[in-house]
Amino acid sequence: MVVIRLARGGSKKRPFYNVVATDSRNRRDGRFIERLGFYNPVGKDGQENLRLAQDRVQYWLDNGAKPSEVVQRLIKEYSAKAAA
Template sequence: MVKIRLSRHGSNKKPFYKIIVTDSRSPRNGRFIEKIGFFNPILKNKENSLKINLKKIQYWISVGAKMSNKVKKLNIKYKKIING
């Protein structure tokens, strides 16, 4: 099964997440198919802390990928930021 989920990067107490498409059996920071965005919770500016390629998310969902709960929430938040 293909999943859209977060991959943690950064150092201790300074997390940085990449939003990736991966096989559900691969480890969190392991092999991935495609990078489709990022999330930086440290930044104060909410517009620059999150970037998602919505076209790629729609494509991967159309071919059967499932989103993790956190990515679903970030996707909704990103749509609100774009639409105002």
């Protein structure tokens, strides 16, 4: 099954996450099908902390991909910000 989840990057105590579509059997930071965006929880003010390719996210959701709980929250947050 395809899932949309976060893959961790960055250095120690400075997390940076890529939002990826991957097979659920792959490791968290392992192979993925497509990179859909990024999330930087410790970004400075004035920086872009979240970016998603909404068309690609919607494509994967329409084709049966399951988002993780955190990714689902981020999608909701980003779409509200984009609508404003």
